């Protein structure tokens with residue numbers, strides 16, 4: 001437990017008033033904290049997650065907040081279509097947060113099924129949902145997309161090959177879209193979390209990785225809370241980040257500076 005956990009979230013009233021914001025992975029961890037922060041600041045949140053149980057809990061625990069929930073696998077175009085439909089013609093901002101880890105497998109150990117699932121959830125779903133939301137944003141002449149990458153999008157020692165490649169891809173999509181749509185009033189940024197206390201499963205099952213990775217993890221300066229990540233993500237989702245487009249914001253207790 002580092003000093004960082006003494007940090008207390010401070011809500012900025014009305015920062016998202018009148019805004020419709022999509023948050024994927026809203027049932028747990030960073031996505032849940034982001035959905036809550038946006039809703040507490042007056043936004044309507046379209047909360048998407050594969051777990052209906054988690055979404056039901058989010059709504060039950062926060063009856064006064066404005067949530068529209070979509071339960072389903074976000075890699076599925078039908079679920080993507082439901083998310084877009086829930087916006088009723090308007091989506092001001094999109095936070096692509098849902099993601100899964102690999103088991104630290106290096107390239108000679110990775111199985112097709114793991115590679116495909118990690119790429120599907122972490123990359124293809126971001127493609128599908130963003131592709132479906134951007135036309136609404138272009139029509140509105142404004143829009144704000146935040147993709148959750150990872151320290152694994154910045155370095156080779158934070159995960160296995162599948163997750164590392166997937167998060168580098170997320171950063172590539174973010175930068176290309178920032179350039180493509182910048183003049184149309186849309187902004188695209190990424191947040192690269194370091195270690196964060198959530199429900200994500202990240203077992204170092206690979207014995208090969210166990211011989212290589214742990215000493216490199218000794219440099220990690222600390223563990224953040226999901227609310228700390230939500231603070232970084234909502235900064236980029238809000239108009240406070242006007243003039244910021246195409247950045248990868250490390251929110252990692254300083255890990256990337258080492």
Ligand SMILES: NC(=O)c1ccc[n+]([C@@H]2O[C@H](COP(=O)([O-])OP(=O)(O)OC[C@H]3O[C@@H](n4cnc5c(N)ncnc54)[C@H](O)[C@@H]3O)[C@@H](O)[C@H]2O)c1
Pocket residue numbers: 024025026027028029030031048049050051054072073074075097098099100101121148149150151192193194195196197198199200201
């Ligand atoms: N926790 C960390 O240390 C850490 C570090 C770097 C990056 N990240 C990234 O942060 C993001 C959020 O992770 P978290 O740590 O909050 O994890 P989490 O497991 O607590 O939450 C992720 C949520 O996404 C949902 N989800 C997973 N696959 C889905 C799918 N196919 N369709 C819809 N929903 C799906 C899960 O049900 C879960 O509720 C991920 O992209 C992850 O890669 C996390």
